[in-house]
Amino acid sequence: MSIIIKTYEEIQKIRIASRIAAKTLEFIKPYIVPGISTEKLNLICHNHIVNSQKAFPGCLNYHGFPKSICTSVNNTVCHGIPRENEILRSGDIINIDVTVIKNGFYGDTSKMFFVGKKTKEGKKLCKVAKDSLYLAIKMVRPGIRLQKIGKSIQDFIEKNKFSVVKEYCGHGIGKKFHEDPQILHYNAYDGGITLKEGMIFTIEPMVNFGKDTVELMEDGWTVKTKDNKLSAQYEHTLSVTKHGCEILTLREEERFN
Ligand code: MF3
Ligand code: CO
Ligand code: CO
Numbered sequence: 001m002s003i004i005i006k007t008y009e010e011i012q013k014i015r016i017a018s019r020i021a022a023k024t025l026e027f028i029k030p031y032i033v034p035g036i037s038t039e040k041l042n043l044i045c046h047n048h049i050v051n052s053q054k055a056f057p058g059c060l061n062y063h064g065f066p067k068s069i070c071t072s073v074n075n076t077v078c079h080g081i082p083r084e085n086e087i088l089r090s091g092d093i094i095n096i097d098v099t100v101i102k103n104g105f106y107g108d109t110s111k112m113f114f115v116g117k118k119t120k121e122g123k124k125l126c127k128v129a130k131d132s133l134y135l136a137i138k139m140v141r142p143g144i145r146l147q148k149i150g151k152s153i154q155d156f157i158e159k160n161k162f163s164v165v166k167e168y169c170g171h172g173i174g175k176k177f178h179e180d181p182q183i184l185h186y187n188a189y190d191g192g193i194t195l196k197e198g199m200i201f202t203i204e205p206m207v208n209f210g211k212d213t214v215e216l217m218e219d220g221w222t223v224k225t226k227d228n229k230l231s232a233q234y235e236h237t238l239s240v241t242k243h244g245c246e247i248l249t250l251r252e253e254e255r256f257n
Pocket of ligand 2: 108170171202204235
């Protein structure tokens with residue numbers, strides 16, 4: 001276990017990659033309508049990242065992942081592979097997870113979108129997932145134990161009668177996509193880690209409408225809920241500052257929250 005403390009110059013580079021990832025989520029929003037395929041969303045994001053931003057999609061070819069973004073619809077928890085024959089319908093919820101490499105550094109962020117009409121269940125689940133991320137972000141500062149953050153995320157989600165996925169976690173990020181430490185979204189021993197200024201990592205809780213059990217599909221990537229109920233996730237890349245943190249992947253719509 002070795003956590004890299006980033007220099008000022010490294011933070012600036014991760015900030016730039018993170019901004020491009022956040023901008024890509026803003027850019028894709030108007031395209032998320034009933035009738036579009038997840039592959040089309042992948043293509044639009046890919047072209048935006050490569051041609052407009054002169055960056056590279058971190059997911060593409062990552063351990064053989066075949067596409068440039070992850071698209072996780074309804075009962076898909078994470079790592080959904082965009083497909084030509086996966087057509088969005090009104091009432092769907094979809095997570096789009098964008099990772100960008102720029103000048104050798106990574107930025108990673110995801111959010112939920114509603115397709116057409118919002119269902120009551122989808123709205124409630126996405127709000128709890130987003131609020132669980134925000135409450136965790138508010139705790140981030142030098143000196144805090146990671147376990148406290150994980151416990152707070154889990155307590156909040158379970159208080160709302162949903163469950164938190166245990167198999168996947170947030171991660172340090174920088175020159176590599178996934179670095180130490182692991183950021184667990186539930187109450188478990190953290191190896192004694194306390195946060196320090198200059199650490200950069202993601203928090204990305206996955207929240208299930210029903211049971212927390214998940215299942216890996218035959219494609220080796222797509223993770224679904226075992227009970228086929230809805231799942232939602234939000235992710236930000238954060239850098240620990242002297243008195244708190246900076247959200248490197250903050251979007252315009254979040255600025256006044
Ligand atoms: N972006 C995901 C994360 O938040 C990881 C996706 S890996 C991929 O860590 F290969 F599926 F793209
Ligand atoms: Co991540
Ligand atoms: Co991600």
